[in-house]
Amino acid sequence: MTKYATPKGQKEIRISLEKFKKEFNEENAVLIDIRMPFEKKVWNLPFAIDIPANELENRLNELPKDKLIVTACPENSRAAFAAAFLKEKGYNAKFLEEGLLELMKAFKGGKAKELKVD
Template sequence: MDSYIRSLDMKVIVRDNIDADDFIAMYNSGEAILLDVRYGFEHHVWGLPFTCNIPLNELPDRLDELPKDKIIVCACPESCRSNIAKQYLCVKGFDAKILSCGLLALMSRLKGGKAKDLSLE
């Protein structure tokens, strides 16, 4: 944890904050997945079906469900829980980033014809 925190210079912090457009590009090219760290019932009420849902408190027990060769973009409605998830995953050796705009802004971005910008099979 200490060495991870020391590594966080301004460049890293900026680089690890992903907005909606960055995410859509990374997802379409297959280099990233979206991890929804809300509780299961929250994900059921409304969720983006293409996301992986692992609640923050289950993350330590379910790390093996995450791909090691992809960027894990952590997300929650804003960026409170996703921030914690990102720190945890980075400490565990994953390449993790934060959807800093939050799920709500990503959903807003996928409005009207722009929903087609995201390539879902």
């Protein structure tokens, strides 16, 4: 995990909001919300897979092997470590560079239509 957790290695596992939106809308990526349960009580993301960071290791079987896995937290500190962990476990994983706060800002109001969710 050290390889991807260092600043140099993190370049390899970052994904921008725009690239994520494209991959998600084309059904090539899933979003993993790694926030803790108490954080999710404030606002929920029904289009994300809900796996807190501390449960990730025990819930790997819930992750698709055939899609890009994008980890996200409010900013990106925990998400970077989660993506590095998943990468080491053999998953195609990246972290949302801008974090969940920017994701929500980008899709407020009418902009929400840009992200295809059921």
